[in-house]
Amino acid sequence: MRATTVVIGAGHAGLAMSHCLTSRSIDHVVLERGEVANSWKTERWESLRLLTPNWQSRLPGYTYEGADPDGFRTMPETIAFIENYAGRCGAPVQTHTPVTSVTSANGGYRVLTPRGEWRCRTVVVASGACNLPRIPAVAEALPPGIKTFTPTAYRNPSQILDGGVLVVGASATGTQLAEELQLSGRAVTLAVGEHVRAPRVYRGRDIKWWMDAAGVMDDRHDEQDDLVRARGVPSMQLAGSTDRRTLDLNRLTGLGVRLVGRLAGIQNGIAQFSGSLRNQCELADLKMNRLLDRIDEWATQRGLDDSTDRPHRFEPTRVEHAPPLGLDLASGEIRTIIWATGFRPDYSWIDLPVLDRKGRIKHDGGIVEAPGMYVMGIPFLRRRKSTFIDGAADDARDLSAHLASFLDGETPGA
Numbered sequence: 001m002r003a004t005t006v007v008i009g010a011g012h013a014g015l016a017m018s019h020c021l022t023s024r025s026i027d028h029v030v031l032e033r034g035e036v037a038n039s040w041k042t043e044r045w046e047s048l049r050l051l052t053p054n055w056q057s058r059l060p061g062y063t064y065e066g067a068d069p070d071g072f073r074t075m076p077e078t079i080a081f082i083e084n085y086a087g088r089c090g091a092p093v094q095t096h097t098p099v100t101s102v103t104s105a106n107g108g109y110r111v112l113t114p115r116g117e118w119r120c121r122t123v124v125v126a127s128g129a130c131n132l133p134r135i136p137a138v139a140e141a142l143p144p145g146i147k148t149f150t151p152t153a154y155r156n157p158s159q160i161l162d163g164g165v166l167v168v169g170a171s172a173t174g175t176q177l178a179e180e181l182q183l184s185g186r187a188v189t190l191a192v193g194e195h196v197r198a199p200r201v202y203r204g205r206d207i208k209w210w211m212d213a214a215g216v217m218d219d220r221h222d223e224q225d226d227l228v229r230a231r232g233v234p235s236m237q238l239a240g241s242t243d244r245r246t247l248d249l250n251r252l253t254g255l256g257v258r259l260v261g262r263l264a265g266i267q268n269g270i271a272q273f274s275g276s277l278r279n280q281c282e283l284a285d286l287k288m289n290r291l292l293d294r295i296d297e298w299a300t301q302r303g304l305d306d307s308t309d310r311p312h313r314f315e316p317t318r319v320e321h322a323p324p325l326g327l328d329l330a331s332g333e334i335r336t337i338i339w340a341t342g343f344r345p346d347y348s349w350i351d352l353p354v355l356d357r358k359g360r361i362k363h364d365g366g367i368v369e370a371p372g373m374y375v376m377g378i379p380f381l382r383r384r385k386s387t388f389i390d391g392a393a394d395d396a397r398d399l400s401a402h403l404a405s406f407l408d409g410e411t412p413g414a
């Protein structure tokens with residue numbers, strides 16, 4: 001089978017690229033190992049809502065049309081949104097077609113699936129940024145008897161044993177699961193490393209509205225002092241909810257969650273926590289205030305000071321005087337551990353020298369180090385928003401233009 005372009009993955013990123021390829025009359029196929037919106041159907045917990053407001057999922061040729069632009073989509077709503085998009089743009093998706101290998105062949109690519117082989121000149125890898133949960137190496141030293149979960153396997157609190165839960169990681173996933181489990185009656189301990197604190201609402205408007213309007217989400221990859229660092233920054237502590245509550249560490253300690261430092265090791269059944277909790281929290285408060293400074297400056301420049309609430313700052317994160325540095329995992333106090341320690345993509349099926357020694361795909365703004373190969377949907381690909389649904393439109397537009405010039409034999413610009 002032949003196509004000019006094979007797109008791998010039918011999440012929003014692959015579909016956005018399909019839309020742009022269709023507009024340019026580039027014939028293509030979208031190969032999807034499961035169904036459209038597969039990650040949202042199979043890898044997310046039940047109570048999850050998008051942390052981006054409804055209006056902020058603008059895809060090429062498709063925006064929010066409902067009556068609640070400032071609300072946050074549930075999982076069924078997110079799935080319906082992406083499925084509708086696939087239908088609306090007539091994406092040529094072949095579902096239940098996992099790509100098992102991509103190799104180069106005759107100046108193009110050979111893409112293998114159990115349902116046949118594709119030959120193409122260009123490939124777009126849109127297989128997602130969060131295929132595999134990251135589990136720290138210390139997990140190997142866990143004593144027997146402790147149940148562990150990753151966020152992709154967790155669905156709801158009924159899976160979790162009564163008693164204590166240690167949630168490791170305090171970014172969006174960790175804080176959301178810590179809140180849900182504490183409210184379900186478990187005693188939650190949260191191990192907190194580097195994190196990004198943000199209020200849900202600031203000066204009367206959603207923080208995502210401010211970040212979008214002030215251009216923060218459009219910060220470009222080629223303007224970052226340290227791009228590797230920018231690509232590794234954890235997700236903001238945010239949650240989508242009907243009451244627009246802020247989900248920071250103060251909210252969690254108010255509910256009774258106990259904070260400890262980063263999980264640094266496990267020795268003889270004792271979990272050891274870093275002593276840096278207070279520093280990490282001070283740093284997160286400082287960075288949040290820097291973001292709010294940028295927003296305030298922009299609001300003043302734009303003359304918004306009279307039409308929005310006055311600038312203000314939030315209470316610093318409360319940290320107990322001497323948080324515990326160790327916890328005996330054999331004592332029965334902790335019965336479950338949740339690894340909310342991030343995600344990574346799975347490129348094990350790419351048989352080309354385009355991965356670095358950490359398994360990351362080598363690319364410049366989505367243009368992979370193999371001619372005619374592109375990647376979409378990963379953190380800070382071209383812009384801060386690249387990893388969000390809202391970032392796919394600009395990235396797909398830029399990369400499809402590059403791909404079209406490549407096909408025309410021109411020397412495309414980055």
Ligand SMILES: Cc1cc2nc3c(=O)[nH]c(=O)nc-3n(C[C@H](O)[C@H](O)[C@H](O)COP(=O)(O)OP(=O)(O)OC[C@H]3O[C@@H](n4cnc5c(N)ncnc54)[C@H](O)[C@@H]3O)c2cc1C
Pocket residue numbers: 008009010011012013014031032033034035036037038039040044049050051052097098099100126127128129130131173343349376377378387388389390
């Ligand atoms: C817990 C969580 C919450 C998030 N919340 C938000 C949010 O509120 N707002 C927001 O904008 N973004 C959010 N994101 C981020 C972002 O939307 C996701 O990273 C998003 O799923 C990426 O879109 P994608 O299309 O690149 O990847 P995916 O949606 O993961 O799509 C990739 C597709 O590729 C398929 N695939 C993978 N490997 C293969 C293969 N070898 N062959 C064929 N098909 C393959 C997968 O089945 C999948 O359907 C969240 C992510 C997570 C994990």
